Amino acid sequence: MIMAPTRHFRASAIFFLLFNASVIAAADVQSAFTVQCSSLSALLPGKVFFLRNAKSNASLQSYFSAQEASIAPFCIVIPTFTHDISSAVQALAAFHTFWPAYGIFAVRSGGHTPFASAANIAGGVTIDLNAMKKISLSTTDKSVLSVSPGAHWIDVYSVLDPLQMTVVGGRGASIGVGGFLLDGGISFLSPSLG
Numbered sequence: 483m484i485m486a487p488t489r490h491f492r493a494s495a496i497f498f499l500l501f502n503a504s505v506i507a508a509a510d511v512q513s514a515f516t517v518q519c520s521s522l523s524a525l526l527p528g529k530v531f532f533l534r535n536a537k538s539n540a541s542l543q544s545y546f547s548a549q550e551a552s553i554a555p556f557c558i559v560i561p562t563f564t565h566d567i568s569s570a571v572q573a574l575a576a577f578h579t580f581w582p583a584y585g586i587f588a589v590r591s592g593g594h595t596p597f598a599s600a601a602n603i604a605g606g607v608t609i610d611l612n613a614m615k616k617i618s619l620s621t622t623d624k625s626v627l628s629v630s631p632g633a634h635w636i637d638v639y640s641v642l643d644p645l646q647m648t649v650v651g652g653r654g655a656s657i658g659v660g661g662f663l664l665d666g667g668i669s670f671l672s673p674s675l676g
């Protein structure tokens with residue numbers, strides 16, 4: 483019952499997106515990408531930022547390296563909920579299915595990996611998870627820590643330090659949990675805990 487309107491909303495949103503894209507001439511690549519980002523913006527109001535905007539500037543400037551910060555995506559999506567991410571990815575996938583040059587995206591957690599395009603993309607859409615930083619410790623036995631993907635290890639240690647607890651996490655404050663957990667990374671505890 484609750485799912486039906488949601489599904490309807492998503493289908494309409496994707497239709498809207500594809501309709502918009504079909505209106506523009508395929509040859510006009512720059513405006514095609516603009517339409518792609520405008521459509522994402524219609525889908526996620528207030529969460530999609532074109533370049534040279536205060537939010538997108540702040541996002542780009544918060545990368546660890548100048549090489550990564552110098553990459554220019556067409557727009558930056560800053561989701562706040564899990565379903566924002568799935569809506570954006572579904573829309574981008576739909577774009578990509580119909581127009582393979584579009585719908586290319588990068589996902590960024592901490593943005594600490596220094597090389598260009600590790601978590602940013604030229605000519606695509608960057609999904610910056612920085613607004614999702616929720617951290618919670620299981621209340622029963624405090625053995626499970628749930629961390630949203632935009633958190634940096636400093637955010638995690640700030641919660642755990644006062645409790646005299648820790649995790650096998652990154653060695654640098656600005657390292658993000660997402661890349662560290664997916665790509666592997668080195669913890670001060672790795673020699674004893676793996």
Ligand SMILES: *[C@@H]1O[C@H](CO)[C@@H](O)[C@H](O)[C@H]1NC(C)=O
Pocket residue numbers: 534535536539
């Ligand atoms: C964003 O950064 C650009 C330089 O890259 C600058 O020209 C522009 O004024 C900035 N915009 C805002 C709103 O901060």
